[in-house]
Amino acid sequence: MIHARLRQFVALAVGAVLAACLSFAAPASASSLTPAAAGTQVQTPLVVNARWGGHATFDRIVIDLQGYAPTVTVTPVAQLRYDGSGQPVPLAGKYFLEIRLNPAAAHNDAGESVYHGPKLQKIYLSKLKGLAMTGDYEGYVTFGAAFDTLPYYRAYSLHSPERFIVDIAH
Template identity: 30%
Template sequence: MKTLRTAVATLALAGSLLVAPSTATAATTTAGPWCGITWGSTPKADQRMTVATLTGVRAGQHPCYDRLVFDVRGSTVGYSVRYVTTVYREGVGTPLPLRGGASLEVIIRAAGTSAALNRSEMVPVAGYQTLRQVAWGGSFEGQSTVGVGVRARLPMRAFVLRDGATSRLVVDIAHRW
């Protein structure tokens, strides 16, 4: 009887050793995405047309992503944000050169002015983890284009915050996948 109990205990121990590594592997592969980011890199858009004016652009750094905020005078704003091979200037169609490994085209359905803007460096982003350059692509027929040089094609999201007669288009680009 003692031999039978020893044999059963040995088989149980051997079985648990075989199961344990697969359980540990399953636990490590089901861990969530980095920083909880699940955005992806597909285009984001709200196609509505509005009578709005782009009034400013600013950037910020967060632990998991870099952020661009486009201030708009108008209660709502349409937009298109997508990775492209080349960003083109509004109205003339010439390429807008950008630093970085990927180019993000931000089209804001709001008129803008380049009078107060530094065309090639709208926002200082030196030292940012993801952003490399934010450049003015112009405004034509009620829409404005901004080219964003990004370190690489990374997950991004875009959304609008509304506050009465003003809106903010927010574009976040993750630091990594």
């Protein structure tokens, strides 16, 4: 009798934990609630531009945002590919970084692009050799950066106005 009650209690507890976890794993959409919003409707951040610059000791990539700063991951990858199609991105280089923003969009609710930066650009800086917008798909906006040598980088957000920065050391 005690073992049956214990099994029933454990099953109910596991079910409650799974239900709670699934409620946090809901996918983000272009006008979803943000975890930080706590019950208020907040528009997904918009990616409106990407730019770059060369400095004395580093090259810099800047992604300009409208709204709050989303979660961003910067990942070294073997090759850059366009989201959705999987086609290779035609940027020359031996090393690549993928910059992924989520939740984010480069289009408004009507499907019109709000992104005014380059889609594919050769760049002739010390380290940075190219930048491409590789995706605006299902709540993710993705960029790829190309380099001839292994990039040593630092990534962070700045505020007022919102922007995401990747500094690549020379």
